[in-house]
Amino acid sequence: MKTTSECGPVTRRQFLAAGVVGGAVLAAGCKPGRQSVWEFFTPEEARTLSTICDQIIPADDYPSASQAGVVTYIDRQLARFYRAHRDAYRIGLQNVQELSQRHFAQVLEALTAEKQLQAVLLMETEQAEFFEMVRKHTFEGFYGSPRHGGNRDAASWQMLGLSEPPLLGRAQYDLRERGGQ
Amino acid sequence: MKRVNAVVIGAGAAGGIVAKELACAGLSVVLLERGKWYTAADCRKDDLRNQRTTVLGNAFGPEEEGNPRVWLDADGHPHTALPNEGSYQNNAACVGGGTLSYGAQAWRYLPQDFRMRSTYGAPSGSSLEDWPITYDDLEPFYEKAEWEIGVSGDYSGTPFHGPRKRDLPMPPLPPGKEFSILEPAAKRLGLHPFHIPMARNSISYNGRGPCMRCRWCVGFACEVDAKNGSQNTVIPVALATGNCELRTECMVKEILSDEHGRARGVAYFDEKGRLQEQLADVVVVSGCAIESARLLLNSRSRLFPDGLGNRYDLVGRHLQGHHYTGAVGFFDFETYDDLGPGATIAVSDYNHGTPGLCGGGMLANEFIRLPIHMVDRMPPGTPRWGLGHKQAMRQWHKRSIVIMGPTQQIPTAEGRVTVDPGVKDKWGLPVARFEGNVHPHTFEIGDKQASRAEAWLKEAGAIHTSRMSSRPEQVSAGQHQAGTCRMGSDPHTSVVNRFCQVHDVDNLFVIDSSVHVTNGGFNPVLTIMAIAFYASDALVRTWRGTGLRS
């Protein structure tokens, strides 16, 4: 259950994005739009961010950032602990799209994987501050605790070979100490 | 509110001990704590929100909103600091204070740590000084702290410790993997490695069971209550006497004084935000170095226009903590066993005796690492992101060891806590503001320690190493904050006397990390606890019914 303190006010933008009218939207403060899985992002923003995050942590035999729920993590925090970064994301993601248009004449998501990488490398220098923030938040979402929406199924911990669920109790070392006796 | 014998401000390491000692001696005590009393059920092992990794805030206070601080950079420009930011210099705000979630390393300082000026002379521009008390004065109280709070460990491997009359009450936990890798390497270097003393049950002790060695120790509360803090030792004893009342979520606003210049009690905001007064014969400030100084500075009156105990502009000065330096080593074999608490092995060969350096510090392996800690701790040349970074995480997470330690900080009078003239907290009280830095000699010591850590890792077989040795822009006070109400015999150069009594207000005491003259090359809490037992003992001995014997 969410408490009221976890729910941000509905912004005008969310109001419009949710595409709902009348009384319904008031009740939607805590569970915005049946149409959107996002609390803060528009679907377009979420796609752009997902593309950037997947360059920071691409898929290999383990999930990519977005596959592990990193965009959900960031989205939730922008409605909670990271409220102060909302504008930075809104503007930053727009600027990334402008960068993509300027250099590749296409939206970021439409580029080939190779060009997406080039775009994110450009972003790293042209929008250094925003990139560093996204990088930091991506790592938090991927390597942090699953309860915040990222690290789905503890994917990163499994990747690192950490027991999940963790081994608790003294058996673990008592066995080692006494050679299994 | 009924008048009591003593009001103690802050239910942390020191405050809990003072409350217990006074209550057991028959004094009526009110213990006021601004934070909550958390239970094991509140302990969520959250990698992003705990008391050490505060990405999403502190788990055990203070709350993010309404509790800012300010720090001044080298050019004197003010910056706001929020509780989850390093520049805030947080410890904790809850019952138990730092000891609910600490790593629980429970060190005695060395005899030389109390005599730094006599041992080394004060580097110019520093305020390095001797304590007015010695290791020998504190020895019985170190022992009391070790037995009442409960410390496990084994000093037999090292000659570098002060004389002790009694062993620790508990043996160390069985050694982990890092211990078995680092111990022979240290011995090959001619060092004396040994088991870190820890306020943690290795066997059943004091009615609670032993540590189950989980991944989440430092920064977290213990689910099996095996970590010993004031909240599960002295505070329950204090309450059981029937003489002590603990009031949580009560923020002390100021210490009240009368027309004779004596303390008469405190004004505080209760859990509903109502302003209350608690009158008392004796007032004990135990809010930790930063908040204790702030409270004294905010307690202004006609007789004390600049704050209580601050006649000579000394409250808040000599702020210090520890400058942490060390190194990380990467190995071509697994070093990781996922057994908490993680930190197990230390050397104190380097605390003193290096020509040209005023002290040194203990070096130990780091507490268990969380994946999020490893992200920016990769061998030189590792890509900062992308597939290369992801694969490096996989390669190195279980093949690395961090060795680091608390470098003794050389204090200065300019490194200090003041109160900000403009910024206020949610109660409308002026907030703490930090100025200045440590003496630059601190960094020379820190660099040397980092290279020693690196050498130890190399000897243990590290194939890559990188040093961790930064140049912070402000005093690294934080969890190990100390020094703001210096103990001394001269009222012109110190705030409290050798019994933690404020020089010109005889029924006002500061008993916590604030009184440390210097902060040793070890984590400070056992010394804070020993001083709390020692000062309480003196207070009780001078107590005469409703006041102190003059």
Ligand SMILES: Cc1cc2nc3c(=O)[nH]c(=O)nc-3n(C[C@H](O)[C@H](O)[C@H](O)COP(=O)(O)OP(=O)(O)OC[C@H]3O[C@@H](n4cnc5c(N)ncnc54)[C@H](O)[C@@H]3O)c2cc1C
């Ligand atoms: C994650 C972590 C790990 C640590 N690891 C170690 C370690 O391994 N070894 C070690 O030696 N030390 C360690 N420490 C540091 C140790 O916890 C502190 O040194 C110690 O708790 C300080 O004791 P204190 O009594 O001075 O203050 P605290 O324990 O901080 O207690 C002060 C209390 O006073 C309360 N307070 C302050 N102002 C007011 C007010 N105006 N009104 C009411 N209440 C107030 C605060 O809320 C707080 O609870 C660690 C700390 C943390 C947070």
Ligand code: SF4
């Ligand atoms: S490592 Fe041990 S003492 Fe620390 S939290 Fe886990 S069980 Fe408790």
